Amino acid sequence: MTTFTPADFDFTFLEEGFCARDIVEQKINELSLSDDKDAFYVADLGDVLKKHLRWARALPRVTPFYAVKCNDSRAVVMTLASLGAGFDCASKTEIQIVQSLGVDPSRIIYANPCKQVSQIKYASAHGVQMMTFDSEVELMKVARSHDNAKLVLRIATDDSKAVCRLSVKFGATLKSSRLLLERAKELGLDVIGVSFHVGSGCTDPETYSQAISDARCVFDMGAELGYNMTLLDIGGGFPGSDDSKLKFEEITAVINPALDKYFPVDSGVRVIAEPGRYYVASAYTLAVNIIAKKVIMKEQSGSDEEDDWTSDRTLMYYVNDGVYGSFNCILYDHAHVMPVLHKKPKPDERMYPCSIWGPTCDGLDRIVEQCTLPDMQVGEWLLFENMGAYTVAASSTFNGFQKPDIHYIMSRAAWQCMQQIHAQGMPALAEEQCPGNMPSHCGRESSLELPAKPCAPRVL
Numbered sequence: 001m002t003t004f005t006p007a008d009f010d011f012t013f014l015e016e017g018f019c020a021r022d023i024v025e026q027k028i029n030e031l032s033l034s035d036d037k038d039a040f041y042v043a044d045l046g047d048v049l050k051k052h053l054r055w056a057r058a059l060p061r062v063t064p065f066y067a068v069k070c071n072d073s074r075a076v077v078m079t080l081a082s083l084g085a086g087f088d089c090a091s092k093t094e095i096q097i098v099q100s101l102g103v104d105p106s107r108i109i110y111a112n113p114c115k116q117v118s119q120i121k122y123a124s125a126h127g128v129q130m131m132t133f134d135s136e137v138e139l140m141k142v143a144r145s146h147d148n149a150k151l152v153l154r155i156a157t158d159d160s161k162a163v164c165r166l167s168v169k170f171g172a173t174l175k176s177s178r179l180l181l182e183r184a185k186e187l188g189l190d191v192i193g194v195s196f197h198v199g200s201g202c203t204d205p206e207t208y209s210q211a212i213s214d215a216r217c218v219f220d221m222g223a224e225l226g227y228n229m230t231l232l233d234i235g236g237g238f239p240g241s242d243d244s245k246l247k248f249e250e251i252t253a254v255i256n257p258a259l260d261k262y263f264p265v266d267s268g269v270r271v272i273a274e275p276g277r278y279y280v281a282s283a284y285t286l287a288v289n290i291i292a293k294k295v296i297m298k299e300q301s302g303s304d305e306e307d308d309w310t311s312d313r314t315l316m317y318y319v320n321d322g323v324y325g326s327f328n329c330i331l332y333d334h335a336h337v338m339p340v341l342h343k344k345p346k347p348d349e350r351m352y353p354c355s356i357w358g359p360t361c362d363g364l365d366r367i368v369e370q371c372t373l374p375d376m377q378v379g380e381w382l383l384f385e386n387m388g389a390y391t392v393a394a395s396s397t398f399n400g401f402q403k404p405d406i407h408y409i410m411s412r413a414a415w416q417c418m419q420q421i422h423a424q425g426m427p428a429l430a431e432e433q434c435p436g437n438m439p440s441h442c443g444r445e446s447s448l449e450l451p452a453k454p455c456a457p458r459v460l
């Protein structure tokens with residue numbers, strides 16, 4: 001595995017005691033003199049490392065294979081490659097991105113159950129053996145196009161409690177699993193295990209334990225047909241920030257006992273997962289600039305509403321990134337975003353019901369339907385945190401609006417920690433050597449803290 005230098009990542013070292021927010025502030029100050037107040041990101045690669053340490057603590061039996069589709073930025077993939085993670089790739093291009101960094105093909109799972117034949121051939125030619133399937137047609141394609149595939153049967157899960165459901169599109173039922181295993185046997189294919197994905201934004205951790213128990217059934221079916229399966233892949237869906245309904249550790253507290261029950265350590269089964277958002281969401285902060293504004297005066301309706309919330313006006317803010325850019329997560333990932341104010345308002349500053357819109361000419365391009373914000377001017381900034389997952393990866397330049405620049409940063413402590421993990425691996429490292437050096441917040445009070453509140457719906 002290649003060893004990278006800071007220059008390979010193209011990040012800037014954070015000075016001692018500084019954090020991502022300080023860099024956001026610094027960039028805003030630099031831009032304040034210019035007319036070109038383009039939206040930009042600050043991405044803290046140290047935050048990705050922190051997630052990796054947290055993963056090792058909470059899921060010691062499970063090797064993460066990062067889902068590249070979530071954010072395929074080179075710096076992110078490089079960070080995870082250095083840390084020894086594996087990768088979930090869904091296409092030839094994603095395999096190329098990962099392999100261009102010197103990652104061994106054994107650390108890649110081609111986790112797309114419906115692949116184009118030419119891309120199966122590409123995987124075969126480049127040593128990528130692990131791949132998922134959920135249909136008979138896929139088995140026949142793989143039998144014809146791959147020399148030595150190690151197949152993983154993707155099963156459907158009950159994703160009725162997930163925000164983004166996946167089992168409508170992917171996953172075999174338990175009933176069809178037996179037929180698929182029989183067919184694989186006839187074709188002389190090697191099935192090494194079972195995978196699932198509970199859907200993203202899963203709100204019930206029991207979904208994981210149910211899916212782990214279903215996987216056990218399929219392992220037993222496989223054994224009856226003469227397969228000795230050795231791989232369980234518990235997929236993704238782990239939350240990427242702590243403002244999610246369900247905390248990461250609440251989920252792992254359900255997963256660990258389920259693994260110990262159905263796949264005890266002495267079963268010899270290797271357990272992997274495909275976290276995407278978990279690793280990158282909180283690392284990215286987006287700063288957008290207000291480029292236009294409208295004040296909508298409320299009609300004198302003559303009604304006698306006596307309400308604190310009654311405002312004589314509504315403000316519409318237009319900013320320079322929207323749903324065709326970074327905020328595509330609102331459409332594709334059902335994300336709900338709220339800005340953080342850049343300038344702290346005065347204690348008695350008046351707040352107004354507001355909406356926030358993207359820069360394109362499409363009426364769909366709305367970022368926040370309702371929130372309360374002070375009266376701000378064109379040229380002021382709004383910040384959005386937790387913007388690393390399913391944002392830059394799927395953003396377009398529709399209507400000619402360019403994607404924001406990303407400024408990567410990392411603290412020296414995080415860099416040293418990463419080098420140690422790279423050299424010695426996670427087990428050698430354990431708790432002692434890293435986390436203490438890496439405060440999760442700036443040592444001092446940030447001037448930026450003040451999330452906008454959603455406002456009472458009846459105002460507008």
Ligand SMILES: *Cc1c(COP(=O)(O)O)cnc(C)c1O
Nearest residue numbers: 067200236237238274275276277
């Ligand atoms: C998208 C995807 C993931 C990652 O999902 P997250 O919710 O970001 O963790 C993992 N595995 C597969 C097969 C996926 O399609």
